[in-house]
Amino acid sequence: MIVAGARSAPPIDLRDDDAVAHRVDSVEGPDGQAFLIELMDERHPVYRGRGTTRTIQIRGYAMAAFARVGLPDRALMFLIEELESGVDAFLVAAAARGLRGLDGPERRVVPFLLRALCNIRDRDELLTFATYKPTWPVVGETTTALAEILRTLALLGPHAAFALPQLVELEAGSVGMPAVTRDALQEAIRSVQADPGVLTEADCCRGGEPITPRPDTRRTPRTGQPPFRTRFEDQAGAPVTYGEAFIGAPSVVVFFYTRCTNPNKCSLTITKLARLQQAIGAAGLAGRIRTAGITYDPAFDLPPRLRSYGENRGMRFGPDDRLLRTTTALGPVEGYFDLGVGFGAATVNRHRIEAFVVGPDGRLGASFSRLQWDVTEVRDAAIRLIRQPHPSHGGPT
Amino acid sequence: MDVAEYRKRTEAALEAARVERAERVDEATPAEALGRLLDGATPVGERLAALQIVGRAAAEDPTVIDRLVDVLADTAALPELREGAVEVLQGLAFLVTVFAPYRPRYHEVLRAMVDDPNPILRRRALAILARYKDEYAQRRLTEGLEHPTKALLPAAKAIQYLGYDIHAEYFPLLRRIVEKPPTVSAKREAIRLLAADPSSKTLLSRVLNDKSEPSRVRQMSALALQSLAPTSFERAARQISLDDTEDDRLRATTIGALARYGTPEPVSRRSTFSRRISEIQTTASSPQLRRASKSYVDRRSG
Numbered sequence: 001m002i003v004a005g006a007r008s009a010p011p012i013d014l015r016d017d018d019a020v021a022h023r024v025d026s027v028e029g030p031d032g033q034a035f036l037i038e039l040m041d042e043r044h045p046v047y048r049g050r051g052t053t054r055t056i057q058i059r060g061y062a063m064a065a066f067a068r069v070g071l072p073d074r075a076l077m078f079l080i081e082e083l084e085s086g087v088d089a090f091l092v093a094a095a096a097r098g099l100r101g102l103d104g105p106e107r108r109v110v111p112f113l114l115r116a117l118c119n120i121r122d123r124d125e126l127l128t129f130a131t132y133k134p135t136w137p138v139v140g141e142t143t144t145a146l147a148e149i150l151r152t153l154a155l156l157g158p159h160a161a162f163a164l165p166q167l168v169e170l171e172a173g174s175v176g177m178p179a180v181t182r183d184a185l186q187e188a189i190r191s192v193q194a195d196p197g198v199l200t201e202a203d204c205c206r207g208g209e210p211i212t213p214r215p216d217t218r219r220t221p222r223t224g225q226p227p228f229r230t231r232f233e234d235q236a237g238a239p240v241t242y243g244e245a246f247i248g249a250p251s252v253v254v255f256f257y258t259r260c261t262n263p264n265k266c267s268l269t270i271t272k273l274a275r276l277q278q279a280i281g282a283a284g285l286a287g288r289i290r291t292a293g294i295t296y297d298p299a300f301d302l303p304p305r306l307r308s309y310g311e312n313r314g315m316r317f318g319p320d321d322r323l324l325r326t327t328t329a330l331g332p333v334e335g336y337f338d339l340g341v342g343f344g345a346a347t348v349n350r351h352r353i354e355a356f357v358v359g360p361d362g363r364l365g366a367s368f369s370r371l372q373w374d375v376t377e378v379r380d381a382a383i384r385l386i387r388q389p390h391p392s393h394g395g396p397t
Numbered sequence: 398m399d400v401a402e403y404r405k406r407t408e409a410a411l412e413a414a415r416v417e418r419a420e421r422v423d424e425a426t427p428a429e430a431l432g433r434l435l436d437g438a439t440p441v442g443e444r445l446a447a448l449q450i451v452g453r454a455a456a457e458d459p460t461v462i463d464r465l466v467d468v469l470a471d472t473a474a475l476p477e478l479r480e481g482a483v484e485v486l487q488g489l490a491f492l493v494t495v496f497a498p499y500r501p502r503y504h505e506v507l508r509a510m511v512d513d514p515n516p517i518l519r520r521r522a523l524a525i526l527a528r529y530k531d532e533y534a535q536r537r538l539t540e541g542l543e544h545p546t547k548a549l550l551p552a553a554k555a556i557q558y559l560g561y562d563i564h565a566e567y568f569p570l571l572r573r574i575v576e577k578p579p580t581v582s583a584k585r586e587a588i589r590l591l592a593a594d595p596s597s598k599t600l601l602s603r604v605l606n607d608k609s610e611p612s613r614v615r616q617m618s619a620l621a622l623q624s625l626a627p628t629s630f631e632r633a634a635r636q637i638s639l640d641d642t643e644d645d646r647l648r649a650t651t652i653g654a655l656a657r658y659g660t661p662e663p664v665s666r667r668s669t670f671s672r673r674i675s676e677i678q679t680t681a682s683s684p685q686l687r688r689a690s691k692s693y694v695d696r697r698s699g
Contacts, residue, residue: 051566299595
């Protein structure tokens, strides 16, 4: 499998992760940014068949390189996603480091850096970006996820002034932290308290649009038709087609798998789906909006696993509320919803958070991806579809 | 006095001295204990006792965790002391919030220990890091399985440690190990982990049905297949359970699994299969098989 990568660079073999890392080391300019952005896609061929640890290493190594080549706006969301929901020290460190590639201070990233601070403070590790496959003890620079977050806050200076209370709290528990973290903490505390008078007018205008998981209604499916022929099995083992599950009423559809180990992703997604059921009921709309979770891992997530996973997270099952696994190929569903998921040798190696609102015709209405979605906002997006006239779906049921 | 008597007396005297020293250390304050722990001239028994006191003091004064990590990192320190330090540190790791600031350096020291000449320390370091899905530990364990001259541990142990991460990319390697195992234990461990790999259904089924395979390997295959493909397992298990030429331990395993997880039978079939399982209670010579049969009948009739 060969890819050209940057236009000016020779092709590389994507099965060779060392070659990919070597390319990451050498990229620069807009071509380099484009190559790194390609590597942010969970479906990139470099990740195919790899385990999660290797996927993290490649993705993180590329993400950190944005600090060197510059971070364009279209790459920002990948880093923000990691700061908000990531629990792996290497990836969180990479995201925080990559943010230093922004061409000016942006205060809108500060809440995500603070969120990452909370996510990672009990899971931190010493790590390095000096080389792709380090041998320990490492010769060269070592760092930590906290140190990378703090250095980025320090770079933001007074733009991150409202982070000060959390930094002071972190300082109180900093005894025992590696020297690299403690030094970065002191520098961050000093910098965020710097005299805001030094800000230029241009700096003040770089607040940017707030980063929120607004519904994306413009997103077009990778394949035009909904996967009407796809068959599923629900948590009770009952067969159901796509049409039976999703035509006739608007549905909120989320994706997950039971072997996901990030508590901020699948486990939280299904917990929120259960809260959404309650919110639908509280709005007096039970039976008028359906909810469904579809597993990325249908070969392993057999009905008993789906049932216990949903029950343990508060789901109530019924004809309008199900967890599903495909019994035909997952591909058509993956293509239609344009899922951000990569697969290793036995299971998922990486996925984004994704929730969709599907219209009563079974077609995609809105999508919420990468950032944490809000239960009320998703419910309201589904309510809007109830009120829309019911178009003919034009596909087999 | 004969040699045996002399040895007995000497050992008793040494033990009494050890207890006395330990009692003396037990009365020490954490600061005194820390002093003794770090003093190379103090007898090893006293230093080991001091290690425990220092460990107990960590909840009140977490800074001692750094001193314990220092002991672990000191390759010139006595092996018993470093082994003791890693045990105490592992206990302290349960104090998640207290331990968190010290964890990065602790793990850094453990990573350096994967090449330690002391096999106990090497194994302990790899076991701990593997539980945290540490990239370096996984890389070195996999390397050892692919190139046995680079192995840090016996193959079965390396597979067991890699198995802490079901998202790792070792499944193709495990399938190769099952086909060409370095040891029976390694094969068994590989099969245990393949229970998480849906593409290994056929392989597991083949091992389960292969009478030339060792019984404990087939037992592990049965358990893996039951988790991965309950329908395929049940089909094979029914045949094995009723086959008098099969290994008794394997039959006991399949009957036990059918009792717990098998699909309830239609009444028409229950009479045949259940009757034959019931007969095993009286006809089998193996007590294990008789017990499994009784358990099946009790569960199915209850």
